[in-house]
Amino acid sequence: MNKRSKRYTDEFKMLILELLEEGRTKKSLENEYGVATATIRKWEKEFKGIIDKKYNMKTLKI
Template sequence: MGRTVKSYTEEYKNTIVELFNNGKTYKELNSEYGVPKSTIRQWVNKVEKRNDGTEEKENNIKEILKRDALLQEENEILKKALSIFAKAK
C-alpha cells in the first residue's frame, strides 16, 4: 500500500505554530494533534524565515540579478553596434 499524505490548511498550520511559539513542545503538539514533529518543525522554520524577511530579500536579489544580466546583454549589443558604425566611417 502507498503512503497517504495529509493536507493541512494554512489556518491549521498557523494555529500549530502559534501554540509552539506559546510554549508547547513538538512532542506535546504531536501527541495532541497527531502532526509529525518534523512537519511542525518545517512549519515553524517557514514562519520564522518569512518573519525575518529572508524570503523577500532572496526575491529582491533574484530580481536584481535578472536585471543585471539584461543590462549586460544590452551593453554587449551596444558595443557590437558601436564597432560596426565606427568601421563604416
C-alpha cells in the first residue's frame, strides 16, 4: 500500500504557526487540523525567520 504524504500550502503552514504563536498547543492543533506535532516542529524551523520578523514587527507597533 502506497501512503502519500499530505501537501500543505505555505498559507496553511503560516496559519498553524500563527495559532501556535497565539498560545495554542501543538497537540490541540494536531487534534483540530490533523497535522502531526513533528510536522509543526519542522515548520517552526522552516519558517523561523519569517515568524521572528513578523512577531518583532507586531511588538514594535505597540
